[in-house]
Amino acid sequence: MTCSRRQFVTRMGALIAVSGTMGVSIAQALTINGVRYGMIHDESKCIGCTACMDACREVNNVPKGVSRLTIIQSEPIGEFPDVKYQFFRKSCQHCDHAPCVDVCPTGASFRDAATGIVDVNPDLCVGCQYCIASCPYRVRFIHPENKTADKCDFCRKTNLKEGKLPACVLSCPTSALTFGNLDDPNSEISLMLAKKPTYRYKLALGTKPKVYRVPFKYGEVTQ
Template identity: 40%
Template sequence: MAKYGMVIDLDRCVGCQACMVACKAQWQTPEDYFRTWVKHIGPVQIKDEMVFTSYVGQCNHCDNPPCVPACPTQATFKDTETGIVLVDYDLCIGCGYCVEACPYGARFINPVTKKVEKCDFCYPRLGEEDPACVKTCIVSAKVFGDLENKDSYISKKISEGNTYIIATKEVNPGPNVYYKGRRSKIEAIIKNYPPEKKDTLPAKIWSNVLRPFVILGAGATFIGSLVAFLFQINQGEKEGEDEE
């Protein structure tokens, strides 16, 4: 058992976007699609500070990921061994409910494979080397490791203090990507890219209106048939003769 996470030190990040390039080289995502991103924010005024920062983001591998229940076939699932939110490409039908559900916009439908894609902490490289973005970072702003192992470097980084998550009071799915740096930088990120709770229209209609109707209808006819059968047993067998 492990729980992998990441710490991103915004005070170290220079916004060079090398992590985006490394990720793209690793996963060969189509043009204009990225599993990780660096968005430049600022200069903006947060309270009495002038902030200029980069929003280095990717899938947060949340503790309660909203994308997992949104997926009808559960192609998206939280791996119990590693805590990484993974996608089973056999099961993905490319509906994009999870894309809509993600508060961070970390997912996209790959226009070539027609299936969903997102950061998986370079799952195939796990145990061998760090994720591509971590390994390539010129200033070591990104740290990857096991959050449950108290001796790991990442745990020490977090226990140093000044760590934040991107969440609001309303939307907090328990992200496992932590941010370090001046507090005003995190506030600027949340102000510019607030995590949003979104419901998709078809899914809403299904769970609120149609599912009760379909389940009730199918259940009612089934129970109706059952009751009729029990009545029939009670009355004893009769031949179809006495219809006249």
């Protein structure tokens, strides 16, 4: 398997160099049928309890040593006794213009036309790691058991398939996470975006991420 994968990567390298721009145009031409799922992480409500991480791991059978979702705690902000912390959600941004989709030589990385969710088909993935190298958010990893690329999929194959919200949303004790259809002006997420100031991480890259963040009330927002 290791040898054939190496041979595949070698052969596909030249093809990608020639057809890379074609891949971008094809990916950007995809249309979504009125549904583009997104998420809001309210940093002013997040307490860093990591219940979302535990729920994600349990529902999606994520092995130890890797994670689809990480909550990063900042350095202390302020002085004792008024010390605050910012909690930053690190996970797939489900970009409308996803570099990981553009570089994938087999079509394993794709943007689902029914939901707008960026996902991975493990049956097509050869583990070349091009998607991992191209992701500016550094949220992809090689599944230690399947040896294929993996990441957050908004629980597309688990909770969403059963008509439930993503595991992280259901487990959050402070309701810091909001999930829904960005293309529905009456959805909870759209109404919240219309009312609250938000930012998106590394927006200047043109990836058009669908994870929004209500900024932390203390200190500066790092983008």
